[in-house]
Amino acid sequence: MTMERAWLVLGGSSAIARAFARVAAEADCDLLLAGRDTEDLERTASDLRVRYGRKAEVLAFDAADFASHAEFVDTVRARARRLDVMLAFGLMPNQAAIDADPALGIQTIAATYTGAASVLLRLAPVLEAQGEGRVVVVGSVAGDRGRVKNYVYGSAKAGLHAFTQGLRARLFRAGVRVTTVKPGFIDTAMTFGMRTGPLMASPEACARACLRHAGRGREVFYYPPAWRLLMLIIKLIPEPIMKRLKF
């Protein structure tokens, strides 16, 4: 069965992706959920069908298996005539674990940056041919400044931010809008247990903001919005001071 139009959610099992799928289904969109844990994604797809009466299908996708991406994009094209894309995957191990095992650092970059670039480069011609559409790329405030606590993941997201800037310019010429969202503390498995107080926002709120800003063709936004100011300050810290900070 081919869908007329669908949001392709890459990394569909993450809390933000799951919330985004619900928000999109509620707004009468059909969904293609792509990720590694297809058993779990099937449950989310069922949920979208039961709750919102929308079509939802699951596709196997492994960000780090670059060789499979061409075929993956072919499958996607067969499933939906028109696409919007939400890229929500990333791998964020503990920095200490990466420092102890450099191979884990390479995996982090492969899944978070290389995999994202690879699949977006494959999807770009499809979107160009379509001549319209939306792309949302989930970046991170961690990509705005390298920090001792999270620099490998942060560097991958920084790369993704730069990649997305270029992709935005490329697809803009074809009528496709690309939005980067930089989430701060969102109440997901990644941040569970952090004592962040009121700085924490729900995945639902973040997902709603993603859909809203994508609809308007906004280029870059922080969520919650206060992070824009917070990151501005953090970016202004001189490197001689930054290197002494512990966060």
Add this chain to the structure above:
Amino acid sequence: MSWVGMQLEGWGRIGGGPMTVCRPERISEARQRMREVLPEQGVIAHGAGRAYGDAALNAHGRVMLTGRLDRMLSFDPESGLLEAEPGVRFADLLSALLPRGWLAPVTPGTAFATLGGAVANDVHGKNHDRVGSFGDHLAFIDLMLPSGEVSRITEGEHPALFRATLGGLGLTGVVIGVGFRMMRVPSAVLRVRERRCRDLASFLDALLTARERASYSVGWIDGLAKGGALGRGILEEGDPEPEPAADLSSTRRRELGVPIDLPGFLLNGATVGLFNAAYYRRVPESGRERLASYRRFLYPLDSIARWNRIYGRRGFYQFQCVLPEASAPRGLRRMLEDVANAGRASFLAVLKTLGADGKGFLSFPMRGFTLALDFPRRPGVEELLARLERLTLDHGGRVYLAKDAMLSPDGFRAMYSRLPEFQTVLDEVDPDRRLNSDMARRLRIRERVV
């Protein structure tokens, strides 16, 4: 992170303490976490945190939050059978299925409660006389046993484990799936009749009539009224409105909330007395009839987010008991007298009828009257609760564990006569005691002799 240190509390904000908590987002992850629990240390599932006392708490032990496992897995519009994960809330059912003409057959007084909690407490609603409790509508329970193994439990195939899990306070395992039948309704609206009942005797009479003729019935009592007015209050009856013309379900009201803990002195005999009197006079002497959305009728307090803060940082107790029909008039009178004489500021008390026994070994319902009262935590309130426990026992009734934080181990044993059957199942499915909770320890649920 998989397990983190956290403070959790019940809805009454009493008890709790530091716990090691996980919040799986996938079933596979829940199973992994379960395997990490050590014997004796214990784990308990925790849904929306709407149990008032310590049923879903496990101080110095482990807790598994199930709120993120919240997907609806299938719905059959022929039979009404819904299969869902345990974190799905009644509010989710209302938004997803009421527009299509389906309602949960049984719902507790808050839509924020989860399906997992509904199973673990065998919850009942304002229509218990007609439809029984949640367990009466269950097709199956997917239970994650202490071993991490998942088993589909049905009443027919696993009668003992089914009865132990239904109303079993999460002590047989973690409910990770629920299958139950939704109920067809003709519209999203009820016709609600309200009238005053001027004293306890007339209130009980009115409730007995209401249980025969109305789909839903509930009484709100002024817990401070004394003497001739003892037990006065408002009786509400509701029936599905057949005409879908008046659709009130889509009218969104502004969400109210309690942003801070109110200071304790705000709630005293005088302010609560004024509130209760005003509530009583709200309904004209001749009664009134109106249309109400299910949301508003079934969940009146849900429009005030975090209303438990009204009672301040020290929290409050809720006491809910059921007394058999024959002894209820005398027993309820003595309870209300005690409460009124103690001058314990209690907001509206709830009085309603219950229909029949639940299927669970520890199910709360029995045929009779149930009374629920809130008490801010102040010096002396524990003594009052002990007297109410005594009165409940003397009149052959029992206390609702979903609300409880105070019941004694002896009282519990006297009230829940099927405990030995429950214990036999626990010894079988959880010999290493991997499931545990503050309530289980307080009531010494696993002990044969106290």
